Amino acid sequence: MVEKRWALKEAAEEEVIENLHNAINVSRPLANILAQRGIDSFEAAKSYFRPSLKMLHDPFLMKDMDLAVERIEKAIAKQEHILVYGDYDVDGTTSVALFFHFLNSFYPNCDFYIPDRYKEGYGVSRQGVDWAHENNFSLIITLDCGIKSVELVKIAAEKKIDFIICDHHRPGDELPPAVATLDPKRDDCPYPYKELPGCGIGFKLMQALTQRNPKWCKNPLDYLDLVVVSIASDIVPITGENRVLAHFGIKKLNEAPRPGLAALMHLSGVKKEINITGIVFGMAPRINAAGRIDHAKMAVNLLLASSEDEAYHYAEKLNIRNNKRKDFDSSITDEAIKMIENDDLLKSSKTTVLFKNDWHKGVIGIVASRCIEHYHRPTIILTESNNKAAGSARSVPGFDVYNAISSCSDLLEQFGGHKYAAGLTMDIENIPAFQQKFEEVVANSIPEELLIPLINIDSKISFNQISKKFLNIIAQMEPFGPENMQPVFLAENVSVASSLRVLKNQHLKFIAQQKGSNLKFDVIGFNLAEYEPLIRNGQNFSIAFNVEENNYMGYQSIQLKLKDIKFE
Incomplete structure (x- = not known):
C-alpha cells in the first residue's frame, strides 16, 4: 500500500468566501474553492461559469503575428508552394489538420508534412527541409515545433525557403532566423495568455488571417473541436483562453464534430457526451498510436476525412495500431519494473x-x-x-x-x-x-x-453539505484539467454503513455514513481494494474524494469517488 500525502489547501479569506456565497448563491465550501482559484467576485464568477468567445484575445497581440500574416498573404498572391509542417503527437497532428484544412479550402498550392518518429525524430528535420526544397516549397509553416530549429532554419534559408514558426515550447538562448516566430513563451512576446497548445497557436494565426481576409474562412470557430482535442491531450492548463476554447470546443465535439473525430468517439465507446477525461483516455491514445506504431500521417488523414466512410476507414486502422501500442506498453513496462526490482x-x-x-x-x-x-x-x-x-x-x-x-x-x-x-x-x-x-x-x-504521491484537497466538507444542487454547480465548473481540476473534498469521521464489497478483485464499493449526518452515499474506490479489510471493522476514517453523478440503468444518484483513505 503506497502511503500518500494529503495537502489541504489554505482556505480563502473569510470575507471573500462570505461575499461570494451571498453574491452567487453557492455553498461555503464551493465559494471557498472558487475563491482559491481566483474567482472572488460576481463578475469573475460570471466569466468563469459563462465563458464567452468575446474573451478571446486579439491574435495581433502576439509578437510577429503581423509579419506571419503578411508573409502568407504574399505567398498566396505570388502562388508560392506552402508546406504545413507539424509534430507527430496529438497536438502536432491536430495543428496540421486545422491549418492545412483551413489553407487548402481556398488555396490549392499547399501540402502538409509530418516527420517520421523513427527516421527523423522530433521537430523540424533535415529530411523535411530537403523534401520541401525538392518539391519547390518556398514557405514552411511549423506547428507545435521549430522553436529550437536554429540551424535547420538557416539551412532552409540557403535553399530560399522561409519559415513561419508556431510553437508553444520554451525557446532556447537563440531564436531561429524565421520570418516570424509565434510563441507566447518568447521573453519579448506581450501576448496576455502564455499556455496555448501548438494547435491553439495555429488557431490564432488562422484567426489573424481571417480578420484581414474574411473571405478565406466563414467561421474559424468551426475548428474548435480540433483545438479542444489538443488542449486536453497536451495537458496544458485549462485556464484563461484555453478554458474558453475548451468550453466551446467540447460543445462542438458533442454537437457537430468533424467525421474523423466522430468516428474516434464511436470507437472510444462514447455513449453520451464526451468531456476532457474522455478525450485524454479515449481519443488521444488512438490519434497518438499512428505516430507511435507507424506514421502519423494517418492521423492527419483521419482528421481531414470529409465523409463518414473515409473517417471509419482510418479510425479502424488507428484502433488496430492502438491495440498494438497497448501490447508494447504492457510488455515494456513489465521489463522496466523488473529491471528496477532486480x-x-x-x-x-x-x-x-x-x-x-x-x-x-x-x-x-x-x-x-x-x-x-x-x-x-x-x-x-x-x-x-x-x-x-x-x-x-x-x-x-x-x-x-x-x-x-x-x-x-x-x-x-x-x-x-x-x-x-x-x-x-x-x-x-x-x-x-x-x-x-x-x-x-x-x-x-x-x-x-x-x-511521495500527493493528493491536493480543496476543502473539508460534511455529508450534510452534499446535495443535487451542489453537484450541479460542480458540473458547471467543467471543463476540468490542469489548474482547474475537479474539486477534491475531505470528509472526516466516516464509516461503512453497509454493502461493503470488492469488485473484480480491484475496486472498493460501499455505502458510507458520517458521524453527525443522517445522509448516506454510495462510494466507489478504483484500485483501492486493499483497504477492504481495514475498513470492515467499523472504525472511523477520513476520505479524500470527488463528488460525481452515477447513472445506472436510468437511475441517477450522487456518488463519492474515492481517491484515498486515512485512519483516524
Missing part, C-alpha cells in the same frame, strides 16, 4: 533512468509514466534510435524535469520539452555518465516530500 541501487535512487536497445520508441513516454505510478520519481526511459539513445522524460508534480535535464546538457545531443515532460537524445556511450549526473542533479534539488 537492482538495489536503482530501487533506492531518487530517479529512474533505464535503457534497452530494442524497446519500441513509440511507447517509451507511456512507460515512463507507468514507472512513475509505481515509484513516483522523475523518470527517463531510453531506447536505441538511429544509433543514438533517444528518450522520454516524465516528472512528478512540483519538480521541473526540463531544468534537471538542462543541467546535464553537456552529455546530450539535443533535448526539449516542458516542466513535466521532455525528449532527449545522446550518444549511447554517454548513458552511464548521464544516469549518474541526472541522479545527482535531482537528488540535490528535489524536496523529499515530492517523492
Whole structure:
C-alpha cells in the first residue's frame, strides 16, 4: 500500500468566501474553492461559469503575428508552394489538420508534412527541409515545433525557403532566423495568455488571417473541436483562453464534430457526451498510436476525412495500431519494473533512468509514466534510435524535469520539452555518465516530500453539505484539467454503513455514513481494494474524494469517488 500525502489547501479569506456565497448563491465550501482559484467576485464568477468567445484575445497581440500574416498573404498572391509542417503527437497532428484544412479550402498550392518518429525524430528535420526544397516549397509553416530549429532554419534559408514558426515550447538562448516566430513563451512576446497548445497557436494565426481576409474562412470557430482535442491531450492548463476554447470546443465535439473525430468517439465507446477525461483516455491514445506504431500521417488523414466512410476507414486502422501500442506498453513496462526490482541501487535512487536497445520508441513516454505510478520519481526511459539513445522524460508534480535535464546538457545531443515532460537524445556511450549526473542533479534539488504521491484537497466538507444542487454547480465548473481540476473534498469521521464489497478483485464499493449526518452515499474506490479489510471493522476514517453523478440503468444518484483513505 503506497502511503500518500494529503495537502489541504489554505482556505480563502473569510470575507471573500462570505461575499461570494451571498453574491452567487453557492455553498461555503464551493465559494471557498472558487475563491482559491481566483474567482472572488460576481463578475469573475460570471466569466468563469459563462465563458464567452468575446474573451478571446486579439491574435495581433502576439509578437510577429503581423509579419506571419503578411508573409502568407504574399505567398498566396505570388502562388508560392506552402508546406504545413507539424509534430507527430496529438497536438502536432491536430495543428496540421486545422491549418492545412483551413489553407487548402481556398488555396490549392499547399501540402502538409509530418516527420517520421523513427527516421527523423522530433521537430523540424533535415529530411523535411530537403523534401520541401525538392518539391519547390518556398514557405514552411511549423506547428507545435521549430522553436529550437536554429540551424535547420538557416539551412532552409540557403535553399530560399522561409519559415513561419508556431510553437508553444520554451525557446532556447537563440531564436531561429524565421520570418516570424509565434510563441507566447518568447521573453519579448506581450501576448496576455502564455499556455496555448501548438494547435491553439495555429488557431490564432488562422484567426489573424481571417480578420484581414474574411473571405478565406466563414467561421474559424468551426475548428474548435480540433483545438479542444489538443488542449486536453497536451495537458496544458485549462485556464484563461484555453478554458474558453475548451468550453466551446467540447460543445462542438458533442454537437457537430468533424467525421474523423466522430468516428474516434464511436470507437472510444462514447455513449453520451464526451468531456476532457474522455478525450485524454479515449481519443488521444488512438490519434497518438499512428505516430507511435507507424506514421502519423494517418492521423492527419483521419482528421481531414470529409465523409463518414473515409473517417471509419482510418479510425479502424488507428484502433488496430492502438491495440498494438497497448501490447508494447504492457510488455515494456513489465521489463522496466523488473529491471528496477532486480537492482538495489536503482530501487533506492531518487530517479529512474533505464535503457534497452530494442524497446519500441513509440511507447517509451507511456512507460515512463507507468514507472512513475509505481515509484513516483522523475523518470527517463531510453531506447536505441538511429544509433543514438533517444528518450522520454516524465516528472512528478512540483519538480521541473526540463531544468534537471538542462543541467546535464553537456552529455546530450539535443533535448526539449516542458516542466513535466521532455525528449532527449545522446550518444549511447554517454548513458552511464548521464544516469549518474541526472541522479545527482535531482537528488540535490528535489524536496523529499515530492517523492511521495500527493493528493491536493480543496476543502473539508460534511455529508450534510452534499446535495443535487451542489453537484450541479460542480458540473458547471467543467471543463476540468490542469489548474482547474475537479474539486477534491475531505470528509472526516466516516464509516461503512453497509454493502461493503470488492469488485473484480480491484475496486472498493460501499455505502458510507458520517458521524453527525443522517445522509448516506454510495462510494466507489478504483484500485483501492486493499483497504477492504481495514475498513470492515467499523472504525472511523477520513476520505479524500470527488463528488460525481452515477447513472445506472436510468437511475441517477450522487456518488463519492474515492481517491484515498486515512485512519483516524
